[in-house]
Amino acid sequence: MSTQPVVQVEDLDVYYGTSQILFGVGLSVQPGETMALLGRNGAGKSTTMKAIMGLAPARRGRVTLHGRVVSGLKPYHIARAGLGFVPEDRQIFPDHTVEDNLVIGRKKGPDGQDEWPVKRIYDVFPLLEPLRYRVAGRLSGGEQQMLAIARTLMGNPALLLLDEPSEGLAPIIVQRIGELLRQLRGSGATVLIAEQNMHFCLGLASHATVIDKGQIVYSASIEDLKANDSIRQRYLAL
Numbered sequence: 689m690s691t692q693p694v695v696q697v698e699d700l701d702v703y704y705g706t707s708q709i710l711f712g713v714g715l716s717v718q719p720g721e722t723m724a725l726l727g728r729n730g731a732g733k734s735t736t737m738k739a740i741m742g743l744a745p746a747r748r749g750r751v752t753l754h755g756r757v758v759s760g761l762k763p764y765h766i767a768r769a770g771l772g773f774v775p776e777d778r779q780i781f782p783d784h785t786v787e788d789n790l791v792i793g794r795k796k797g798p799d800g801q802d803e804w805p806v807k808r809i810y811d812v813f814p815l816l817e818p819l820r821y822r823v824a825g826r827l828s829g830g831e832q833q834m835l836a837i838a839r840t841l842m843g844n845p846a847l848l849l850l851d852e853p854s855e856g857l858a859p860i861i862v863q864r865i866g867e868l869l870r871q872l873r874g875s876g877a878t879v880l881i882a883e884q885n886m887h888f889c890l891g892l893a894s895h896a897t898v899i900d901k902g903q904i905v906y907s908a909s910i911e912d913l914k915a916n917d918s919i920r921q922r923y924l925a926l
């Protein structure tokens with residue numbers, strides 16, 4: 689018996705103006721999986737994330753969340769339906785405190801879930817607690833990334849989408865964020881991470897999907913990817 693995916697993406701075509709960027713992109717994420725969407729710079733990872741969120745309109749294809757079609761809805765409604773997106777530029781409120789940023793993100797999940805009170809956030813993100821009254825614009829890049837993830841969790845998403853969470857951060861911070869995402873996976877969260885940094889994902893994802901030139905070229909378990917030299921060489925080597 690197969691379980692229903694949390695999110696299923698089918699046959700997405702996306703254009704920017706007249707140039708086609710995504711070609712029939714499909715992927716699905718099962719409950720409790722951490723799916724890495726891997727590919728080189730310009731492969732179409734961010735566009736895929738934006739298309740799922742309704743921020744980049746798809747000309748063809750559909751996105752379903754727990755079997756319900758959400759493509760075609762406004763981004764706000766897609767977020768309400770249970771997709772929590774942390775974009776590449778993080779979009780925290782720089783003039784507000786850490787705690788205000790968290791509280792701004794608070795909402796119940798699509799089925800009334802209220803699993804992320806501020807106290808749990810500080811348990812999972814202990815670095816944020818002593819910074820709670822600090823203005824978010826003063827935080828380091830790594831702290832801002834943690835805040836952006838924490839704020840999105842405050843919205844009790846059924847699926848957390850992270851666009852390049854390791855980008856531009858020092859190796860030690862990348863490691864901390866990796867630990868945090870492993871911990872989230874352990875707590876049963878369902879996550880889709882777009883990353884250029886395959887090594888960052890190898891230790892924390894359960895599955896991998898590889899995109900190249902706007903097309904999905906591979907999808908399997910993370911163990912399969914680790915064992916598959918040719919896919920790694922062909923699509924992921926720098």
Ligand SMILES: Nc1ncnc2c1ncn2[C@@H]1O[C@H](COP(=O)(O)OP(=O)(O)O)[C@@H](O)[C@H]1O
Nearest residue numbers: 704705709727728729730731732733734735736
């Ligand atoms: N706003 C845009 N307008 C036109 N082309 C874009 C825009 N954003 C991205 N692209 C192009 O779409 C392709 C995929 O980009 P993107 O999804 O950002 O890739 P990735 O996130 O994998 O680096 C690239 O060729 C990029 O130049």
Ligand SMILES: [Mg+2]
Nearest residue numbers: 733734776852
């Ligand atoms: Mg990107």
